[in-house]
Each structure stands twice: as structure tokens, then as C-alpha cells.
Amino acid sequence: MTDDRLNSQSVLRVEDLTIRLNSGAGTVHAVEAVSFALARGQTLGVVGESGSGKSVMARSLMGLLPRRAMAYKAGKVVFQADPAPAQDLMQMPEKQLRHLRGPAMAMIFQDPMTALNPVLRLSVQLTESLRQHLGMDRQQARRRAIDLLAAVGIPDAGRRIDQFPHQLSGGMRQRVVIAIALACNPSLLIADEPTTALDVTVQKQILDLLARLQREHQMAMILITHDLGVVASRADHIAVMYAGRIVEHAPAKTLFSAMKHPYTEALFNSIPRINDPSHTRLQAIPGRPPQLVEPASGCAFAPRCQYAQARCLEQTPPIVTVPGTNDHKHACFFPVSAAPGQESVDD
Amino acid sequence: MTDQIPCHLRERDDIVLRILQLSVNFPVGKQTVQAVTNVSFDVARGETLGLVGESGCGKSTVGRAIMQLPAPSAGHVFFNGQDMTDLAGEALRQTRTGLQMIFQDPISSLNPRRRVRDIVAEGLTIWGRENADTRVEEVMAAVGLDAASAGDRRPHQFSGGQCQRICIARSLALDPDVLICDEPVSALDVSVQAQILNLLEDMKARYHLTMVFIAHNLAVVKNISDRVAVMYLGKLCEIGNTGSLYARPAHPYTRALLASIPDADPLAREQASIDGEPLLQGELPSPADPPSGCRFRTRCPYAQARCAEEIPQMQLVADDHYVACHFPILEPQAVR
Amino acid sequence: MLNKLADNGVVRSRAQGFSAAARQVFGRGFGPGFWIAAGWLLLVALCAAFADWLPVRDPLDPVIANRLNGPLTTNILGADGLGRDILARLVHGSRVSVVIALTAVSIGMVVGGTLGILAGYFRGHFERGLMAVLDVILAFPWLVLLLALVAFIGQSLMAISVAIGFLWIPAYARVARANTLSVVQREYVLAARAMGASTLRILLREVLPNVILPVLAYGLVAMGLVIIVESALAFLGLSVEAPQPTWGGMISEGKRHLATAVHVALVPSVTMFLTVLSLNYVGDRLRSRFDVRESNL
Numbered sequence: 001m002t003d004d005r006l007n008s009q010s011v012l013r014v015e016d017l018t019i020r021l022n023s024g025a026g027t028v029h030a031v032e033a034v035s036f037a038l039a040r041g042q043t044l045g046v047v048g049e050s051g052s053g054k055s056v057m058a059r060s061l062m063g064l065l066p067r068r069a070m071a072y073k074a075g076k077v078v079f080q081a082d083p084a085p086a087q088d089l090m091q092m093p094e095k096q097l098r099h100l101r102g103p104a105m106a107m108i109f110q111d112p113m114t115a116l117n118p119v120l121r122l123s124v125q126l127t128e129s130l131r132q133h134l135g136m137d138r139q140q141a142r143r144r145a146i147d148l149l150a151a152v153g154i155p156d157a158g159r160r161i162d163q164f165p166h167q168l169s170g171g172m173r174q175r176v177v178i179a180i181a182l183a184c185n186p187s188l189l190i191a192d193e194p195t196t197a198l199d200v201t202v203q204k205q206i207l208d209l210l211a212r213l214q215r216e217h218q219m220a221m222i223l224i225t226h227d228l229g230v231v232a233s234r235a236d237h238i239a240v241m242y243a244g245r246i247v248e249h250a251p252a253k254t255l256f257s258a259m260k261h262p263y264t265e266a267l268f269n270s271i272p273r274i275n276d277p278s279h280t281r282l283q284a285i286p287g288r289p290p291q292l293v294e295p296a297s298g299c300a301f302a303p304r305c306q307y308a309q310a311r312c313l314e315q316t317p318p319i320v321t322v323p324g325t326n327d328h329k330h331a332c333f334f335p336v337s338a339a340p341g342q343e344s345v346d347d
Numbered sequence: 348m349t350d351q352i353p354c355h356l357r358e359r360d361d362i363v364l365r366i367l368q369l370s371v372n373f374p375v376g377k378q379t380v381q382a383v384t385n386v387s388f389d390v391a392r393g394e395t396l397g398l399v400g401e402s403g404c405g406k407s408t409v410g411r412a413i414m415q416l417p418a419p420s421a422g423h424v425f426f427n428g429q430d431m432t433d434l435a436g437e438a439l440r441q442t443r444t445g446l447q448m449i450f451q452d453p454i455s456s457l458n459p460r461r462r463v464r465d466i467v468a469e470g471l472t473i474w475g476r477e478n479a480d481t482r483v484e485e486v487m488a489a490v491g492l493d494a495a496s497a498g499d500r501r502p503h504q505f506s507g508g509q510c511q512r513i514c515i516a517r518s519l520a521l522d523p524d525v526l527i528c529d530e531p532v533s534a535l536d537v538s539v540q541a542q543i544l545n546l547l548e549d550m551k552a553r554y555h556l557t558m559v560f561i562a563h564n565l566a567v568v569k570n571i572s573d574r575v576a577v578m579y580l581g582k583l584c585e586i587g588n589t590g591s592l593y594a595r596p597a598h599p600y601t602r603a604l605l606a607s608i609p610d611a612d613p614l615a616r617e618q619a620s621i622d623g624e625p626l627l628q629g630e631l632p633s634p635a636d637p638p639s640g641c642r643f644r645t646r647c648p649y650a651q652a653r654c655a656e657e658i659p660q661m662q663l664v665a666d667d668h669y670v671a672c673h674f675p676i677l678e679p680q681a682v683r
Numbered sequence: 684m685l686n687k688l689a690d691n692g693v694v695r696s697r698a699q700g701f702s703a704a705a706r707q708v709f710g711r712g713f714g715p716g717f718w719i720a721a722g723w724l725l726l727v728a729l730c731a732a733f734a735d736w737l738p739v740r741d742p743l744d745p746v747i748a749n750r751l752n753g754p755l756t757t758n759i760l761g762a763d764g765l766g767r768d769i770l771a772r773l774v775h776g777s778r779v780s781v782v783i784a785l786t787a788v789s790i791g792m793v794v795g796g797t798l799g800i801l802a803g804y805f806r807g808h809f810e811r812g813l814m815a816v817l818d819v820i821l822a823f824p825w826l827v828l829l830l831a832l833v834a835f836i837g838q839s840l841m842a843i844s845v846a847i848g849f850l851w852i853p854a855y856a857r858v859a860r861a862n863t864l865s866v867v868q869r870e871y872v873l874a875a876r877a878m879g880a881s882t883l884r885i886l887l888r889e890v891l892p893n894v895i896l897p898v899l900a901y902g903l904v905a906m907g908l909v910i911i912v913e914s915a916l917a918f919l920g921l922s923v924e925a926p927q928p929t930w931g932g933m934i935s936e937g938k939r940h941l942a943t944a945v946h947v948a949l950v951p952s953v954t955m956f957l958t959v960l961s962l963n964y965v966g967d968r969l970r971s972r973f974d975v976r977e978s979n980l
Contacts, residue, residue, distance in 0.1 A: 049536040169630050199401035200563065201627050204607035226537055229609035270541035272570035274608055278589045279548065280570060284541035288506050304538075414877055440879040448877050456870035460892035466871075469888075470878035514874070521878060 010080065011187050011220040012038040012061070017075035017090075019053075019060050026293040027071045030056040032244040034075075035319070036237075040187070041218040045231025045252070047267075048241035051289050054224050057241075058192045061222075062107055063089060063097045079105070081187045103133045106181035110193035112173035116165040122149070123161045126180055133184050148179040153209060171202035175209065182213060189214070190222045195230065207234060228268060232256065237327070240264045243290050243300030246319065250328040260322060260335035262308075263301045299332070307334050353387045355586055355661045355669035361392040362425075363557045364413070364446075364525055369422035371408050378635040382408040383419070384581045390525070390574075395551065395558040397572030397589070399565055399604070403634065405581040406561045410527045413559070414446055415439060427524065444470065447518035451530035453510035457502035463513055464498035470521040486516040489553065490546060508539035515546065519554055526551075527559045532567060544571055565608055569593055574667070577601045580642040581634055586661070587668030597664045597675035599647045603627045641673065649674050717968050720961035727958055730774045731781035742771040742928050751944040761946045763936060769950050772928040776951070779840065779922075779929040780958070783913045784906040786844035791851025791905065796898050798852070799859025800890060804867060804882075810860070817853035825850055829912070830921065838924050847912055851905060858901050862894040903966030907959040914955060930955045 019031040030053045038044050048054040059065050061077055073090065080086040081104040089097065101107075109115045117125060126148060127141035136144065142161070149157035152175040165173055174194065181189060191210065195203035211234055214221050223231055231238055232252065239249040240261065248261040259265050269283040287304040299305070302312040311333055322328040322335075356365065371383040383405040390396045398406045412419040415431055424431045426445060434442055450456045457466055465472075467487060471479035484494040490512040502510055511531060518526060528547065532540040548571065551558055562568050568575060569589055576586040577598065585598040596602045603626035629646045632638055638645050644654035653673050661669045664677060730737065740758075749762040760769040802810040820828075832846035866872065867890065875885050910930070916922040917931025925932065930951045937948025 049538055172630070200565070201401065201603055201607045203609070207609070227609065228537075232610065234609075267538060270538055272541070272544065272564075272566040274566040274569060274593070274605070274610060276570070278569055278572060281548075282541035282545055282570065284545050285538040286542075288508055288539055289536060411873075416873055416876055440881075443877060444879050446877070448874065450870040450873070452870065456874055458869075458871045458889050458893065461888070469875060469880070473878055473880050473884065517874065517878075 009039050010037045010078075011040050012080075012222075013076070013078040013086075014061070015076040015078070017057065017060065017077060018073065019056055019065070019070070020072040021056070021065070021069050022071045023293065028292045029244050029295050030292060031060065033319075034241075034244075034246050036239055036246065036249060038188070038220045038222065040220055041214070042237070043214065043221045043223055043235045045235030045238040046222060046224045046241060047226065047228055047231055047238060048224075049226055049289050051243075051292060052241040053244035053292070054241050055192055058107070058190050058222065058224055061089070061190060062101060062105060063092070063094065064107070079188070081105075099133070102129045102186070103184040104186055105188040105190070106184070106186040108174075108177055108181050108189070108191040108194045110196050112170055112177050112197065113165075115177045116173060118165055121162055121164055122176055126161065126176070126183060129180070129183050145179075145183070148183055149176070151213070152176070152179045152182075153205070154179075170198055171205060174198060174202075174206055178206070178209065178213070182217070185217060186219065188220045188222070190224070192224045193226070194223070196225070196227075203230075210234075228271060240267070243295065244292055245300065245331060246329075247301065247332070248330040249319075250322075250325075250330075254325070254328050258322075258328070260328070260330040261301075261332045262305045262334075262336055265336050266304070266306075307336070309334065353661050354663065356387060356389050357391070359391055362389045363392050363427060364559070365389040365423075365425040366409070366413065367423040367425070369409065369412055369419050369424065371405070371412050372420045375635065380635045381581050381637060382634060383412065384637075385422070386578070386581075386583050387422075388576050388583065388586060390557055390559060392524075392557055393551075393555065394574065395560055395572045397568035397575040398559060398561045398578065399563060399568050399575060400578035401563060401604075401631075403580075403631065404578040405634075406563075406578050407529050409578070410448065410529045410559060410561050413527060414443060414448055444474070444521045445523050446525040446527060447521065447523040448527045448529060449511070449514045449518050449531050452534050453507055453514050454502065456514050457510055459501060459503055462499055462501060463492075463505075464494065466502070466513060467498075467516045467520055469517065474521070482520060483516075486519045489519065489550065490516045492516065506539075507535050508542060511535065511543050512546065515543075515550060519550060522554065523556070525557045525559065527561070529561045530563070531560075533562065533564065540567070547571065565593075565604060577604070580632065580637055582642050583661075583671060584643060585668075585670045585672075587665070587670075591665050591668040595665065595668075597668070597670040597677060598643075598672050599626070599649055599676065600643050601670075602676060641671075643672075649676075713968050713972075717965060720964045723957055723961045724965060727777050728781060731778040734775045734778050737774055739771040739774050740768040742767060742775040743926050744768075751940060751947065753944065754946055754950070760950050761944070763933070763947050764940055764944075769933070769947070772933055773930070773951060773954055776928040776930045776933060777954075779927065780910050780913060780955075782840060783844045783847060784909045786841070787848035787851060787909045788902050788905050790845060790848025791855045792898060792902055794848075795852040795855025795857075796859040796894070799856035799861075800863045800886065800894055802856065803860040803863025804886060804890060813856065814860075817856055820850075821853045825912075826915070829916065830919075833916070833921050838921065840923050843913065843916065843922055847909055850912070851909070854905070855898065855901075859894055859898055862897050863890055866890050866893045897970065900966055900970035903962050903969065907962035907966070910955060910959055910962075 015035050017031055017034045021028045021030050034057060036044065046054050056065065060073070075090065077089040078086050079089050079100070123142060123145060126145035127138070130136045130141040130144055146157045146161055149161060154160050154172060154175055168176065194210065195206050198206060207230065210221070223235055225231055235252050237249065238252050238255045239246045240263065241247065242263050248255065248259065248264045255264065259268065266283070266285045270285050272282060285304055290300050290303070298313040298315060299317050302308040305312065317331045317333050319329050319331040322330065366389070367387050369383060369386045370381070373380045373382055386409055388396065398409060400406045411417070413424050415424070418432060422432070426442065429442060431439065431442060464483060468479050468483045471482055476482070487494040487497065492509070492512055502513065505513065531547070532543050535543060544567065547558070550556060560568060560571050572589050574587065575589050575592050577584050577600065579600050585592060585596065585601045592601065593605065596605055606626050626648065627646050628648065632645055638655070640656050641654040641659050644650040647654070651674065657673065659671045659673050661671050664670050664675055745765040745767055746762065747766050749757045749766040751764060752758060752762045754761040758768045758770065760773065763769055763772070798813055802813045829846055829850060832849065833843060836842040836846060872885060872889050875889050913922055913929070914931025914934060917929045918935045920935070922929055922931055933951040934948050937951065940947045
């Protein structure tokens, strides 16, 4: 996808999104000055550990954060579903936002066990949004729901549709969750750790399914995960989050061949690789992810960073574009120069 | 021992742990779930055996059955030549101290109402060992915790990674021979996982441990194991040294597992097939009513009539590499 | 999330000392309502403990001239049908309520709690048998059972406490069993067994400390109910025998004067209402605090 198309056809454009939440111990700086754009048919992989703010960001895009938990919010979330004009979701009243969720943007959560209502038949859960948003009658909606189940690879959909969630396996449930999310053909799909609760063979099936559906519907997708492997071969762009900020953002291949941020590099090197021989010493990142309650100044990764210098502890590095590229950005004063993916990992 | 001894058990003097025809059944309602059926393997001194499989394959149940927590329904667990299934009461309590376990959820593994020092010292206190304080300080230092500052705090004041360090310190206090790790890094942050894996390797060298490492993450298992055993639906389907098993998986299930792993390095497998041949079909059958013959046959792309009739036995396919399959994949086509 | 926040609290407690440490134990405070309720309970407890030394009149001394006088006249809270001082009777009556509440709840807690922990830990036939017996007790109309017990063991303060305490055994056994079932599944119990800990040691070191807090918090709510049960007995004339003042007995006596002097029944009623409300409120807040901590551990 070329860059002009990216600019002209952005389904979602996030500018300086900042979210702070109230908690028992103080204000949590969950998302700080996050910006990115996402075009039709593209996948953005968001990678981060727990507490990196990736889930809070996803929920805030959908307007799903409880209002009373919000201490402060700023920035723009400009959403453009095809015929409609661009609109800023941050300014939109809840009532209007509700009409977008479902037909325009949808979300898949981590746990398929809790994402479905255990006391309702699949038919009810699948047809709900079809009837509400698309105004279908009962028969139409049911037919479409069966088609949807078949499309997400559920065998014998005509019988399955009258079952309850507990009669399905975890992988099947996640397929149903995807079918519900896609029922109204949204332009944007946010998948928050969609395969974390699933086994590795099921994970592959679900990721393949998402890739296929995305191709067919030309959806924009945000794929959130803690696993670099999940996004590595499935995302067009990857954003690495740490302590509420995007620390590096690049096209997938560029990221792996020329990572700039020490955290990206450290994360990549700390993962055991299937191609390495046994007992390969892992390069562990010392320390642990920082607290987001009233964070100190400076780069959040500095205390764990092997390249950190005095400046890193004082100033917060701004996000800058790598010279010679237009889509590789990072937030580091002393970016990594070598391509660590090519290095040997021997001690 | 009238049972037939499977061919993949080794005749060696340094076998610390030998599991023979282990079966565990659980009553669930009126049905009986066969969580583990006729699983055999052995672990030599200083070796790490990785036990992999997906959820519900019985790998954790094997780990607990080794500890006799609870005791298996059938089969034998030989620890240093002593059959633990013959022991009961005081003798079992004594012998069990030679095997220790760490668990997936480090936070629920630690009693929230007790101080860290007491938790680590628990085993020493139970057995009235002398110099308990010195030992506690030593193992806490070994896992990277300062006994003076951390000892008087309670578990909820630590992060998940630190809690796992406390669990490791506790398991080492009694100086066990065997450490059984049940998914020890799955609940941890990615950046903390490597710390714990490295720590386990260090502790293994320092305290001369033999390990059984149970996990679902094949890359993690490969990193830490000398040998790997793959389980599916309560049975062992393949066992062998790590290099051979990962390079030339002979069981169709192992192949499917390996092909499913998303690799963090897209440059390393540029040609990886996203929509390749189907490696698995259908759904996991209920362990209450497992398929006849080979348990994997309902999902196997190569299944034939014989697979439904005859239970496949372990057979040698390469040096120290055994597979329980009637039609193992033997051509040298590496999946990765 | 909370777990991490607690983590953070510790890092600071070194610098900020007690206040941060206290906040860590009690969270962000309970709010003024909690402290008002707790204050009232403290007042009731002090009255019960020091009734004989407090500067109140003799609760048993009938001053005919003061008969049915309203509050803030000759007597601060008025006088009853025999001219006895209501404030003095409330103060001395609190002793009965407090003693019965404490004794009955303790009996229920110790006996029921022990049975519940054992049932939850050992399961099997013992659990099934115990639960069957408890279900039978629970299914029995409690007032009838209580009347039978009181008729059997007498009307002394101790006898009534024991009788009410007996009624609480099933409820406590259930609370303790449910909590034990969840604690036993935790890996630290498994780890203790792996280290060779004896059953008794596991029960005392691993299970009991984790079961006792929710059970204690439930105790406050139970005390409120015990006070009401005692007053119901008193209303039927089956509680501690006259002339010993009790709140229930005072309400019962005030019933006759409702048309002419409403305060005789109203003052003890309001006192009891406030006490039970405070017990429920404090108990509920404490329990929710423990529950939150439990779920995050």
C-alpha cells in the first residue's frame, strides 16, 4: 500500500492520545501521546507487556473506558468509515458512539469464555446487532447469522446456531466471537489478545481466519498482543508500546531488520527462539516494567536499558522519524544502529 | 514389575526418575476421565525433560502424579530406584522432599498471610533442620533476593517475577534432586520470562538438579530441555532428544504443533506457509471418551483403518528418538 | 492492577512511614460513615464493660414520681412504666446484648468454623454427612428450635448464649467450608504437601489464616442478627429473666405504653436499630475489603 493512499484513506487517525486513569494509589498514566494512522485493509500490530497501556488504548478508541475511571484525556481519534465524513470519536457523545460500535468498529477480547453470554443461545447473540443496526427481520438475521458462522469455519452451522456457548470448545467460541464482531461488516476491527487464551494450534487457525476475513472485507485491523511472534508475519506495521508510549513504530519487515529502540531489541532478544539450539543463553532484560502511577521524568525504559545515559533519565525522548525513511519512527536519544536480528545470540 | 517395559526407557545407572505405565483417572460426574493413560518415561541425573502438549493433554496431571499429589490410578514412579507408589504416610512424606515443584501462578503459590522468610524456610522448619536461617539466606541470595530486605515482607508486595523467584527459593531450600516445573513462566511478562528461564538453568547447574519442565510453549521447552516428550490427550506420542525431535518431528501431531508456532523472526522463515496443507483437522475429542486405537487419529491427516484398531507402540525412528505412530513421517523434510 | 498498586505502596512506605503502611492495609480509608458506625459500636461496648461504674442511676430503682416521664425531663431519656431510668436500663441492658452477641457468635464461629474447615479440607463422607446434618438444622424453624433449647437448658445468660450460638453453627460451617474449598485449591497448599508438611500443619499454617478473616468479618454481621434474635426471645419473655434489663425486654415492656408514652419502646428500639445497622455496615465494609484483597492475591 503506498503512502498517498495511507494518507487519503486512513480509516483511523490517532493524534496525541493521552489517557490517565484514577486508581486507589493515584493517577495511572496509561496512555501518553500515542499517534498513528491506519488505512483500509491494513493491520497494525501493537506489541507490549502487561501494563504497557495497549489494552487501555484499545478500549479508549472504542470509547469503552468507564467515565468515572477517567482522570484526564486528550488528543484526537479521527475515524472515517467510508461514506461518512471523518469525525473525532473523543468529542462524540456516548449515544452517537454507540451507533458506531458494531456497524463501523468492532472489538474482540482475550477470553472467549467470558465474551459470550452463557445463558443465551448463539442465535440470539449473533442476530442482536444484525437486527438492531441493519434492521433485518428475524428470518433474514438468522440466515445471515448461519452464513457468518459458516464463514468463520464452524461446521454444521445450522445446528450449532441453536446451541449455548458452553457446548463449544474455546477455539469455536473465539470463532463465534469473531462472527459476532464481523456481523455488521465493520471498517475497523480491534483484536485485543485474541489468541492468548488459546492453544498454539488453535491460535494459528484463529489468526489465519482473521487474516482471511480481513482480506475479504478490506477491514482495517489493530492486533494487540504481548507476543512478537503473533504480529511478526501478520501485521503490515508494528507499534511497540512501553509504559504507555509507542517507543517504536515501523513496517513489520523494517522493524525486524533495523530495530532502533533498545526496548524492541531487548524484547526480541529475550524471547526463546525455536531455531536456536537448546540451552542458548537468553538475554534477559533486567528489572521489571515500571509503575504507571505518577511516572518519573525521562525515558521509562532507561532504568533497564543497557545504553542509557544521564540524559535519558532527565528528558523524555520525543518520537522521531529515522532519517531516510518516512514510516519508521522511534523514541530514543541513542537508537540502536546494528540490526540485532542478524546478530548471533551467543554469550 | 510384570508390565511390559516400553522400548524408549533407557538402561542406564544414572536414571533418577522413571515413570512406568502411569495412568490417572478422575471421576467427573458419572463418567471417568482418563487424564493420563500408560505414560512412561525416564529422566537421567542432571537432565531436563520437557513435557509439552496443549491444554487438557494431561501434562500437569503427570507432574502431580509424580509427586503423588494425588497418587496415580495405576503405574509406578521410581525415584532413585524407590517406587513411590508403594510408599504411604511418613515414608512418603520423607521421600517426597527429594522432589519439589514450582507452579504456573506464582502469586497463588505463596500463602498471602505469611512472610517471605517463613515461606522459604517452611520445609526446613517442618523437618527441624539446623542452620535454617543460613540456608534461607543462601537460597534467597541464589535466586537474586536479599533476605534482609525481602524476608519480612509478604508475597503481595512483590511482582510476579519476584514471586516466582521466591517459589524457586522455597523449592530449593530442602536441596531436592528433582525439580518439577509446571508452566513456570507462562504467567509472566515476556521480558521477565527470560530472567526466570536463565535462573532455572543457573540453579540447575548450581544445585545439580534434574528437571521435568512442563509447558505449552515449544520454544521455551526447546530452550531449556535436553529431551522432550510430547503428549496428546493423555498419551505420550513422541519422545526424544531435543535436537532430533525439533528438527525431524516424526509424529503428525508434533509436526502440527511445530508448524503452528508463530515465530518472532519473520526474516528467518520468509516462506512460512500461512495457508499451507492442513496439519490438523476437527476438534479435540473428550478425554472421557477417547478414540480407539491411536488417540490422534480423528484429527490426523494421515490416519488409516489400522489407526482405529491398534494402539500404536513406541518405536525407534532415530538415535534416542521414539514415536508412537503407525505411519511416522520419516522422510527428511524438516518443518523448520 | 491492584496488585501492582500495592507493590507501589510498599516502595513508598519506607519513606512515608506509618501513613502509607496504614493505607496499604486499609486502602484509601473507609470514609466517615464507617468511623461513625465503629464509634457507636465502641460506645456500646464501653457501656457494657463499665456499666457499674458509669454515672447513671440505678436501673432497678423505681421512682414512682417519674413514671412515664418523657426524655429531657426528670430523666435524660425519660423513665419507664415503673419510673426506672431508661438511660440506666439501656446502659445495663447493653451488657446482655453484648455478652450474648459475643458468646453466641464465638460458639458458632469456633464450632461451625472448625467443622467447616475440616469438611472443606477432607471432603468425602465426613463432608457429606456434616452438610446433611446442617441442612436439617437450617431447615428447622429457628424460633421453635430456640424455644425448645431454652426450655431445656434454662434462661440464664449463658444458657441463652449457648442456645443462640448453636443456631449459628450451620451458617459458620458453610462460610468456613466455602472459603476452605477455594484455599485448598491454591498451589501453596500443594507446595506445603510437597515439602512434607503434616495435615495439621497445613490446616493451621496455610488454611486457617486465610479462612479466618472472611469468617471474622462475617461475625460482625452475625452479631447484629444475634441481637435481634435475643430481643425476639425477650419479647416473648424467654430471654434473661427480669428484673435484669435487656433491650428486647425494654421494648416488650414499652409496648403497653405505646398509646401514652411512645418513648418507652422507641428509645430502646432506636438504640438497637443503630447498633445492628452499625454492625452490618462495619462488617460489610471489612468483608468487602478482605474480598478485594483475596481476589488479588
